[in-house]
Amino acid sequence: MLPSTLLAAVTTPLSWSPSVGIIMILANIIAITVGKFTMEYPYAEPALPSARFFGGFGLPAVLATTAFGHILGAGIILGLHNIGRI
Numbered sequence: 001m002l003p004s005t006l007l008a009a010v011t012t013p014l015s016w017s018p019s020v021g022i023i024m025i026l027a028n029i030i031a032i033t034v035g036k037f038t039m040e041y042p043y044a045e046p047a048l049p050s051a052r053f054f055g056g057f058g059l060p061a062v063l064a065t066t067a068f069g070h071i072l073g074a075g076i077i078l079g080l081h082n083i084g085r086i
Helices: 002-008 018-038 059-082
Strands: none
Touching: 018 059
16 A cells, blocks of 8 residues: 555656756755854865865865755756746
8 A cells, every 4th residue: 555655756857957056056055054153163184175166165064065966956957847847
């Protein structure tokens, strides 16, 4: 009974499109901006090879903000797909 209920709730698959890519890029920019203003130690070691290119962030800050950006972007993309906007 449970598998048939789960199969009935499945939506159409989401394929990649330029709008999906743009949403992910914007979500990462928002996450990096939030991280820049809220992190206590954004310059923690180890440093990146070109610190100016990464906004002065250390490796932990870059990994944290981009991971948050991808989680945020995936939520936005799946939510918009679920309501039929993309």
